[in-house]
Amino acid sequence: MDSNRYARHVVLPEVGEEGQSKLNERSVAVFGLGALGSSITDALTRTGVGELKLVDRDFVEISNLNHQILYDEDDLGKPKAEVAAERVKEINSDVDVKGHVLDIDPNNAEELVKNVDLVMDGADNMELRYLVNDACVKKEIPWIYTAVLATYGMTMNVFPGEGPCLRCLIPEKPPRGSMETCESAGILFTLPRIMGNLASTEAAKFLMGKDTREELLTFDIWDHDLELTKVDRREDCETCVNGDFEFLETEEDTITELCGRGSVQITPSKKTELDLDKLEKRFDHAERKGESLLKIYVGEYTLNTFKDGRAIIDGTEEPKKARSLYSRYIGH
Numbered sequence: 257m258d259s260n261r262y263a264r265h266v267v268l269p270e271v272g273e274e275g276q277s278k279l280n281e282r283s284v285a286v287f288g289l290g291a292l293g294s295s296i297t298d299a300l301t302r303t304g305v306g307e308l309k310l311v312d313r314d315f316v317e318i319s320n321l322n323h324q325i326l327y328d329e330d331d332l333g334k335p336k337a338e339v340a341a342e343r344v345k346e347i348n349s350d351v352d353v354k355g356h357v358l359d360i361d362p363n364n365a366e367e368l369v370k371n372v373d374l375v376m377d378g379a380d381n382m383e384l385r386y387l388v389n390d391a392c393v394k395k396e397i398p399w400i401y402t403a404v405l406a407t408y409g410m411t412m413n414v415f416p417g418e419g420p421c422l423r424c425l426i427p428e429k430p431p432r433g434s435m436e437t438c439e440s441a442g443i444l445f446t447l448p449r450i451m452g453n454l455a456s457t458e459a460a461k462f463l464m465g466k467d468t469r470e471e472l473l474t475f476d477i478w479d480h481d482l483e484l485t486k487v488d489r490r491e492d493c494e495t496c497v498n499g500d501f502e503f504l505e506t507e508e509d510t511i512t513e514l515c516g517r518g519s520v521q522i523t524p525s526k527k528t529e530l531d532l533d534k535l536e537k538r539f540d541h542a543e544r545k546g547e548s549l550l551k552i553y554v555g556e557y558t559l560n561t562f563k564d565g566r567a568i569i570d571g572t573e574e575p576k577k578a579r580s581l582y583s584r585y586i587g588h
């Protein structure tokens with residue numbers, strides 16, 4: 257390791273030789289490698305965190321390049337986790353990095369948070385955050401919640417056993433479709449970097465064993481309106497008090513082979529309602545059949561997708577193949 261790399265950091269009284277060497281020994285997982293996850297990964301790579309576990313299920317798209325700092329035009333269509341891991345090696349070869357191209361779900365969440373010192377939230381949806389909260393509280397792994405929308409962001413450190421968790425702050429997950437998303441409300445190009453760097457600063461303080469912020473930080477970067485709010489641990493918190501980890505429940509989806517039809521039906525375990533209008537717009541070859549059915553044509557397969565989340569997949573009798581087509585084109 258070339259000690260010159262961290263010279264400007266070590267000279268800070270807040271860091272010093274000791275702080276820097278702690279950073280170099282610690283491991284962090286980043287869940288989600290969109291705008292926030294990219295900024296966090298870049299910051300932690302440059303500061304010399306010893307080990308990074310990067311997890312994302314998506315591919316790089318043109319609309320990502322506006323604010324996701326790890327990717328460029330050559331990366332279009334490639335899995336983000338793979339591109340990000342390569343980029344980390346180019347920036348700082350001291351970092352031991354691994355990219356995982358996968359969907360974080362109730363079956364793998366606990367395994368993914370194991371053996372890391374800290375988990376960083378780069379998620380773009382609340383479902384994943386509640387899952388991460390359950391997994392981290394259960395395994396007693398600290399994590400840092402961060403969310404961005406339009407010109408506004410928020411971040412809070414979650415240290416299981418010490419302070420509030422995500423469900424102390426927001427007890428019930430907002431219903432699907434009830435919240436604005438980055439697609440509908442947009443995102444100011446500098447916001448993920450600012451919030452990602454604020455969260456990464458707390459990450460570094462924690463990894464060096466320094467005192468960290470206890471409050472929720474909210475920041476509207478357009479109006480320079482920054483606030484710190486004390487969040488209490490809720491006496492009746494389902495997750496960190498009652499130990500009810502409902503988002504980790506791992507019921508498998510039901511897969512039924514439809515004999516003689518060359519089709520397989522997938523019924524999701526969790527009750528869900530698909531927005532077929534939205535889904536239809538994602539495909540070049542899709543055909544609406546009434547209110548609650550959308551036929552999606554993908555090569556030799558037809559995904560007959562129902563509003564209740566069910567899909568009958570024509571063109572295969574293999575449950576595994578059907579399952580992977582479902583996850584890939586319809587999601588969870």
Ligand SMILES: [Zn+2]
Nearest residue numbers: 421424493496
């Ligand atoms: Zn709680």
